Amino acid sequence: MAQKPSILAGTRDILPEVALRRKYIFSTIEKVFQKYGYSPIETPAMEKLSVLLGKYGEEGDKLIFKLLNSGDYLSKRGKRIVEAEDLEKGEKHLTPLLTEKGLRYDLTVPFARFVVMNQNELTFPFRRYQIQPVWRAERSQKGRYREFFQCDADVVGSDSLLFESEFLAIYDEVLSKLGLTSFTIQISNRKILNGFAEVIGQADKFMDICVAIDKLDKIGKDGVQNELANRGVPAESAEKLFELITVEGTNEEKIAFLESRFGETEVGMKGLQELNEVLNMYASFPTWKGEVSFSPTLARGLNYYTGTIFEVQSNEVKIGSIASGGRYDDLTGVFGREGLSGVGISFGADRINDVMAELSLIEALPSSSTQVLLINFGKEYLSQNLSIVNTLRSADISAELYADAAKLKKQFSYANKKKVHFTIMVGEEEATQGILQLKNMDTGEQKTLKEAELVAVLREGMKA
Amino acid sequence: MAQKPSILAGTRDILPEVALRRKYIFSTIEKVFQKYGYSPIETPAMEKLSVLLGKYGEEGDKLIFKLLNSGDYLSKRGKRIVEAEDLEKGEKHLTPLLTEKGLRYDLTVPFARFVVMNQNELTFPFRRYQIQPVWRAERSQKGRYREFFQCDADVVGSDSLLFESEFLAIYDEVLSKLGLTSFTIQISNRKILNGFAEVIGQADKFMDICVAIDKLDKIGKDGVQNELANRGVPAESAEKLFELITVEGTNEEKIAFLESRFGETEVGMKGLQELNEVLNMYASFPTWKGEVSFSPTLARGLNYYTGTIFEVQSNEVKIGSIASGGRYDDLTGVFGREGLSGVGISFGADRINDVMAELSLIEALPSSSTQVLLINFGKEYLSQNLSIVNTLRSADISAELYADAAKLKKQFSYANKKKVHFTIMVGEEEATQGILQLKNMDTGEQKTLKEAELVAVLREGMKA
Numbered sequence: 001m002a003q004k005p006s007i008l009a010g011t012r013d014i015l016p017e018v019a020l021r022r023k024y025i026f027s028t029i030e031k032v033f034q035k036y037g038y039s040p041i042e043t044p045a046m047e048k049l050s051v052l053l054g055k056y057g058e059e060g061d062k063l064i065f066k067l068l069n070s071g072d073y074l075s076k077r078g079k080r081i082v083e084a085e086d087l088e089k090g091e092k093h094l095t096p097l098l099t100e101k102g103l104r105y106d107l108t109v110p111f112a113r114f115v116v117m118n119q120n121e122l123t124f125p126f127r128r129y130q131i132q133p134v135w136r137a138e139r140s141q142k143g144r145y146r147e148f149f150q151c152d153a154d155v156v157g158s159d160s161l162l163f164e165s166e167f168l169a170i171y172d173e174v175l176s177k178l179g180l181t182s183f184t185i186q187i188s189n190r191k192i193l194n195g196f197a198e199v200i201g202q203a204d205k206f207m208d209i210c211v212a213i214d215k216l217d218k219i220g221k222d223g224v225q226n227e228l229a230n231r232g233v234p235a236e237s238a239e240k241l242f243e244l245i246t247v248e249g250t251n252e253e254k255i256a257f258l259e260s261r262f263g264e265t266e267v268g269m270k271g272l273q274e275l276n277e278v279l280n281m282y283a284s285f286p287t288w289k290g291e292v293s294f295s296p297t298l299a300r301g302l303n304y305y306t307g308t309i310f311e312v313q314s315n316e317v318k319i320g321s322i323a324s325g326g327r328y329d330d331l332t333g334v335f336g337r338e339g340l341s342g343v344g345i346s347f348g349a350d351r352i353n354d355v356m357a358e359l360s361l362i363e364a365l366p367s368s369s370t371q372v373l374l375i376n377f378g379k380e381y382l383s384q385n386l387s388i389v390n391t392l393r394s395a396d397i398s399a400e401l402y403a404d405a406a407k408l409k410k411q412f413s414y415a416n417k418k419k420v421h422f423t424i425m426v427g428e429e430e431a432t433q434g435i436l437q438l439k440n441m442d443t444g445e446q447k448t449l450k451e452a453e454l455v456a457v458l459r460e461g462m463k464a
Numbered sequence: 465m466a467q468k469p470s471i472l473a474g475t476r477d478i479l480p481e482v483a484l485r486r487k488y489i490f491s492t493i494e495k496v497f498q499k500y501g502y503s504p505i506e507t508p509a510m511e512k513l514s515v516l517l518g519k520y521g522e523e524g525d526k527l528i529f530k531l532l533n534s535g536d537y538l539s540k541r542g543k544r545i546v547e548a549e550d551l552e553k554g555e556k557h558l559t560p561l562l563t564e565k566g567l568r569y570d571l572t573v574p575f576a577r578f579v580v581m582n583q584n585e586l587t588f589p590f591r592r593y594q595i596q597p598v599w600r601a602e603r604s605q606k607g608r609y610r611e612f613f614q615c616d617a618d619v620v621g622s623d624s625l626l627f628e629s630e631f632l633a634i635y636d637e638v639l640s641k642l643g644l645t646s647f648t649i650q651i652s653n654r655k656i657l658n659g660f661a662e663v664i665g666q667a668d669k670f671m672d673i674c675v676a677i678d679k680l681d682k683i684g685k686d687g688v689q690n691e692l693a694n695r696g697v698p699a700e701s702a703e704k705l706f707e708l709i710t711v712e713g714t715n716e717e718k719i720a721f722l723e724s725r726f727g728e729t730e731v732g733m734k735g736l737q738e739l740n741e742v743l744n745m746y747a748s749f750p751t752w753k754g755e756v757s758f759s760p761t762l763a764r765g766l767n768y769y770t771g772t773i774f775e776v777q778s779n780e781v782k783i784g785s786i787a788s789g790g791r792y793d794d795l796t797g798v799f800g801r802e803g804l805s806g807v808g809i810s811f812g813a814d815r816i817n818d819v820m821a822e823l824s825l826i827e828a829l830p831s832s833s834t835q836v837l838l839i840n841f842g843k844e845y846l847s848q849n850l851s852i853v854n855t856l857r858s859a860d861i862s863a864e865l866y867a868d869a870a871k872l873k874k875q876f877s878y879a880n881k882k883k884v885h886f887t888i889m890v891g892e893e894e895a896t897q898g899i900l901q902l903k904n905m906d907t908g909e910q911k912t913l914k915e916a917e918l919v920a921v922l923r924e925g926m927k928a
Contacts, residue, residue: 005515005577005799008508008565013578015585016503016592023504035857037834037864039480040487044472044611045509045567045597046529051469065510066532068563070601074555084548091538098562099532101472103509113469114477121479123881125867127833128480133509137534147508160867284850286858335469369591370501386748393499394750400501403589403624417587 010138010146017367017419022149022353024365025178026131029151029347032174033129036166038153041128043110045103045135052102055109055334063136065103065146066095073098103135107152108331108344115156116335124157145350154344156331161274164308164327165281167345168292171312171323176288178352179361182315183322186295189275189308190326192258193299195268196244199261200237208233213245214299244296251279251294258296271307278308304328310345317355323347371398371462373420375412377427378405384426388436388451395455397462415441422458474602474610481831481883486613486813488829489642489820490595493615493811496638497593500630502617505592507574509567509599516566519573519798527600529567529610530559537562567599571616572795572808579620580799588621609814618808620795625738628772628791629745631809632756635776635787640752642816643825646779647786650759653739653772654790656722657763659732660708663725664701672697677709678763708760715743715758722760738771768792774809781819787811835862836922837884839876841891842869848890852900852915859919861926879905886922 007013014022030040046067053061074082082097104110107130115122131151138144153170155163164187171185193213197206208231212224219227221242228238244261247254255272262268275294282292290312300309307327314322325345332340356362372392374385385401392399402411415423425437436454439446440461449457471477478486494504510531517525538546546561568574571594579586595615602608617634619627628651635649657677661670672695676688683691685706692702708725711718719736726732739758746756754776764773771791778786789809796804820826836856838849849865856863866875879887889901902918903910904925913921 003514003799005580006512007577007581008510008512011508011510013508013582014506015582016505019504019506022506034833035860035862037862039833040483041480042478042483042486044475044477045599046472046475046611048470048472050467062535065534067567068530068532068559070529071526072555074551074558082551084551087538087546087548087551091536094538095532103531113471116469117471118477118479123878127864135509147510158867162865162867281846281850284847284854286854335467369498369503382745383748386745390748390750396499398499398501400591401626403622403626414587 008146010140010144012145012147016369020367020369021362021365022349025349025352025356026149026151028177029174029349030129030131032170032177033153036127036153036170038127038129038155041111041114041130042132043104043107043114043130045133046101047104047110047113049096049100049102051113052105052109056105060105063138064105065135065137066099067101067103068099069101104132105136106134107132107150108154111152111154112332112335115340116332116337119337125155125160125163126157127153127155129153149349151347151349152344153346154331154342156340156342159341161277161308162281163343164278165285167310167325167343168278168282169285170345171310172285172288172290172292174347175290175312175323175352178356179359179364180314180355181289183290184313184315185290185292186298186311186313187275187278187292187308188295188298189271190300190305191267191271191274191307192296193271195258195262195265195271196241196296198265198268199244200233200240202233202237205231205233209241210299211301213241213297214301216245216297247296251292254294254296274307300324300326304331306330308343314355317358319351319354319358321348322351322355368419369398370400370418370420372400372422372424372458373411373415373418374399374401375408375423375425376402376405377425380428381426381431384431388424388426388454391451391455392458395459397455397458422461424454472610474604474608476609476611480833484831484833485826485829486817489813489816490613490615492641493638493813494593494595496634496641497617500591500617500634502591502593502619505575505578505594506596507568507571507578507594509597510565511568511574511577513560513564513566515577516569516573520569524569527602528569529599529601530563531565531567532563533565568596569600570598571596571614572618575616575618576796577799579804580796580801583801589619589624589627590621591617591619593617613813615811615813616808617810618795618806620804620806623805625741625772626745627807628742629749631774631789631807632742632746633749634809635774636752636754636756638811639754639776639787639816642820643823643828644778644819645753647754648777648779649754649756650762650775650777651739651742651756651772652759652762653735654764654769655731655735655738655771656760657735659722659726659729659735660705660760662729662732663708664697664704666697666701669695669697673705674763675765677705677761678765680709680761711760715756718758718760735771742772764788764790768795770794772807778819781822783815783818783822785812786815786819832883833862834864834882834884835926836864836886836888837875837879837882838863838865839872839887839889840866840869841889844892845890845895848895852888852890852918855915855919856922859923861919861922886925888918 052064086094086097133147133149135147168185175183193210194206197203197209212227216224225238247257255276259272298309298311305326306329309326310324311321312323327343329341331342374389389399389401421441423439430436435448435450437446438449516528550558550561597611597613599611632649639647657674658670661667661673676691680688689702711721719740723736762773762775769790770793773790774788775785776787791807793805795806838853853863853865885905887903894900899912899914901910902913
């Protein structure tokens with residue numbers, strides 16, 4: 001008996017309308033990346049577990065999908081390698097005997113491996129982008145998928161701050177081109193956070209301070225104060241910290257205020273100076289719809305950032321960060337290549353999609369490959385219909401002829417379901433007179449045309 | 465100590481130059497698919513093993529990558545599910561206890577599942593294309609990868625032969641747009657093969673005959689005769705068969721000849737009639753560089769084809785088929801939805817890439833995201849340089865400013881390695897006079913220009 005098929009929890013089929021819109025988002029990002037000199041690379045979906053494990057923390061290791069070894073995996077060269085006692089010892093012991101491959105968990109670790117392995121063939125500073133799926137064995141829940149795309153751009157092998165200013169411009173251009181009109185590109189620098197810790201006399205509590213102030217938006221001042229107290233930061237230092245991180249004004253005013261307080265802390269002054277340089281260079285870039293704002297409370301959880309940090313939020317839809325990034329001094333050290341500084345950014349395509357849906361920007365994107373449907377009135381009109389459909393395609397207008405002379409109702413229902421914008425009818429009268437009927441499916445308007453006029457009229461109509 | 469990273473056998477990193485060219489091939493295919501009304505879909509990389517197993521034969525089942533169950537996979541709801549005796553029974557017994565997910569092995573089976581599961585949301589006839597990677601645990605060898613992309617377009621839910629004629633046009637347009645100038649689109653029909661078997665009195669040997677004549681190109685007439693004899697086809701029948709399959713002439717002549725021999729075989733006549741209809745409709749389509757040829761020896765190994773079959777070969781590079789396809793009466797029956805006829809085609813992107821490389825067509829494709837590099841002479845010229853680079857990007861010309869004022873030799877070496885076509889220099893003299901030096905890196909030619917002239921000059925230069 002035939003089986004009723006189903007799909008794995010946490011995975012999804014992507015239907016044409018959504019697939020086309022995703023493609024539009026990815027290709028918008030991609031075109032901007034390319035314009036700024038970033039080239040694509042691809043890494044394999046599977047990596048050796050030795051490459052992946054130990055890079056994402058203990059929790060991350062558990063969430064890596066592991067592939068069962070192929071073939072006769074219980075033996076190796078005729079020798080049994082898995083025994084009953086191995087089974088007894090449980091999963092933690094058994095797993096490395098059964099598997100040596102895992103699925104890509106993010107794009108950063110494979111990129112680091114890529115840079116180290118291909119360093120002789122790459123041109124540094126190496127700018128790359130990568131738009132590929134990653135897999136995480138998360139507990140499945142609504143809106144969280146076990147397979148999703150990441151869109152990253154990074155440059156490695158240079159500490160020039162020019163790249164930071166370009167990334168500000170890239171965030172701005174991509175999101176504006178996607179139709180967002182109000183969003184904030186937050187910027188700060190990990191060294192400024194070091195400065196805070198030093199200035200309040202708590203240099204050894206740097207990571208605790210980062211973790212706490214990163215939560216300010218979520219848990220408020222009281223919450224952060226509690227958190228700081230729990231982590232051993234004295235109330236007096238915490239008060240001093242708040243005075244610093246809650247500074248208001250323009251970016252220049254905030255920087256000037258902190259400069260006045262950072263006198264004794266070298267690392268903090270360096271952070272402010274770097275930030276200042278990034279913002280000064282950025283002033284030469286064309287601006288779109290985003291606002292660049294120095295945000296002293298921005299900390300970014302990830303340990304490996306050491307310089308500039310970025311986070312982008314929509315001002316209209318509260319959904320968390322829709323893009324992020326930062327500079328790291330040492331991406332590839334873990335794979336034996338030290339001293340390669342880099343900076344990178346990442347767009348959260350799923351969240352951007354959600355923001356666009358919320359703002360009704362999604363509807364404006366193409367939802368069907370087919371722009372024009374020719375209604376089929378039967379074989380008598382086939383050659384005329386094929387002539388029209390081929391004329392349209394030669395003009396790069398996507399068109400199809402309904403394949404059978406089905407009932408009109410069925411053909412128009414097909415056009416509507418596919419959200420086709422125009423239909424063309426050639427019946428007996430039209431065929432005799434060498435004309436056609438063009439119907440705008442959105443407005444209902446109908447026109448009688450000669451085939452020779454068609455392309456020009458459609459191009460005009462598609463603009464509207 | 466830092467580990468030296470490595471990559472799994474049978475997988476590959478794709479570097480920028482190759483990645484850009486792959487993108488070009490995929491996007492050429494994709495644009496044509498869309499123009500003909502095909503919309504993209506995506507299915508997950510992982511499917512339930514129950515969906516995948518039993519669809520690709522016993523050998524195929526072994527080549528499916530299987531994912532180890534997550535978490536405490538030895539137990540289920542606190543109950544131990546894998547015991548020492550399960551281990552004793554060997555892989556075949558143990559594997560289903562350890563895994564229930566597999567990686568996509570092709571795009572056809574997931575598509576069949578997709579159609580059945582989403583049938584209420586799809587508009588039939590449903591045209592879709594899908595360009596996604598698949599994974600096969602093949603023994604690794606040079607040029608054979610365990611991860612590779614498939615590019616498929618299918619339409620399901622119609623038996624109209626219009627789709628076949630369109631697919632001929634799609635093959636022709638895609639391959640011609642990729643620069644191929646001499647290739648043959650072979651077409652036949654499984655029913656014609658049925659006709660051969662009937663006419664030579666060997667209807668029950670249909671599959672044997674298909675398998676044997678499919679090898680004619682490889683093993684020659686003697687080889688096929690041996691193969692037929694081994695499979696129990698009498699020499700007299702084989703002789704008769706050869707007379708039929710070696711018919712020469714134009715497509716019309718071959719069809720007419722076979723019609724004269726197929727008098728008594730209904731299915732064979734039906735095949736010829738279908739073929740004739742496809743070719744007649746195709747005559748209304750614009751033609752590019754390919755030749756469409758009725759090939760009576762074409763059989764295609766896959767069991768599920770029931771009507772038209774296609775196979776495309778380069779006439780210049782002997783590498784096997786670069787594209788293929790056919791009609792199947794029942795794609796989704798295995799998942800409980802019967803009677804959905806469909807027809808589909810597939811492009812072999814890796815082989816097309818190889819043909820293009822052999823014909824030196826690859827070199828003409830874009831190999832770098834960066835078209836123009838601005839040489840960096842130091843911070844004094846930064847604002848002028850940024851103004852130029854932003855002018856170029858605003859005109860959709862991909863450009864970058866070298867990030868540091870490194871030695872000229874280093875900067876030009878970077879330009880050469882990245883295969884950048886133009887460099888721009890603004891030094892002291894140029895800055896004072898408000899001019900720039902534009903150098904064509906391919907010809908060595910150098911011009912002095914005003915910034916305002918730059919975009920027009922580059923657009924002209926890039927055309928050449």
